[in-house]
Amino acid sequence: MSTQAEIASVLETAVQACAACRHELNDLEVTAWLAAIESFGPAPTTKFLLNWVSTNSRKAPTVADLRKALDPTFVEEETALERLYLLVCRVGPYDAPKVETTGPMLSRAIENMGGWARINEMMPDRAEDRFAWNAFAERFATAFGTARTQEFQDSLLPPERRPALPTPKGLHEISMRASRTEADLLLTDAGSAPRG
Structure with missing residues (x-):
């Protein structure tokens, strides 16, 4: 399990990576990054950020970029x-x-x-x-x-x-499912019918 200190350190790395591209994270973006770091883990997220900074110096990384890199089920x-x-x-x-x-x-x-x-x-x-x-x-x-x-x-x-x-x-x-529901209703109705 990741410690809060590790997560805070990775979040600071993400903030710095964005600041290097002249983008200041807003509160919602910070929340999204925190959730992503907890989801993917500090080590893979740090590796992604370091790779991003070394190859994409003009564009700030986003959580979507992180997901594209680390989540095989992510689709556009x-x-x-x-x-x-x-x-x-x-x-x-x-x-x-x-x-x-x-x-x-x-x-x-x-x-x-x-x-x-x-x-x-x-x-x-x-x-x-x-x-x-x-x-x-x-x-x-x-x-x-x-x-x-x-x-x-x-x-x-x-x-x-x-x-x-x-x-x-x-x-x-x-x-x-509809047939089962109908059968259940018929059984219920038959059970509650008055006996003559």
Whole structure:
């Protein structure tokens, strides 16, 4: 477990790396860096910062840059949209892809857009209708931005209090769940009916 002194030292390194590029961190950025240092650990974050300063002297490092370097599940919005399009084409609405395939950010964005089945229903063919595709891409950008905010807010919570990631559900799973709920209601109704 990292000590508070180690985390404070790495945060100071991040502040200095940004100051060297004439960027002063605001309170929200400091909070984001603290959460990132706790998440990735002091040693990998320090290594990233030292590498950044030696290769990118004009641009201040951001938490997004750190995540791109250290988090294999991190994806940019455009990459996530392309991955979503390919998944919809390959998988279809009946069986949803696993979180390991989509990654946490894309799973959140899928949930924010109404779920896997809903995305399959509303995603247009990008080759056939460019206007509909652009409207879908804008809606996805909003959902993806919300997913980033949700992930940042969750990162501020202690690990044991973070909510579980939403898992995409296909039409098969949704219909099985609906059938079970309906069967439970019928059993409940049959149990409460007056006996004659």
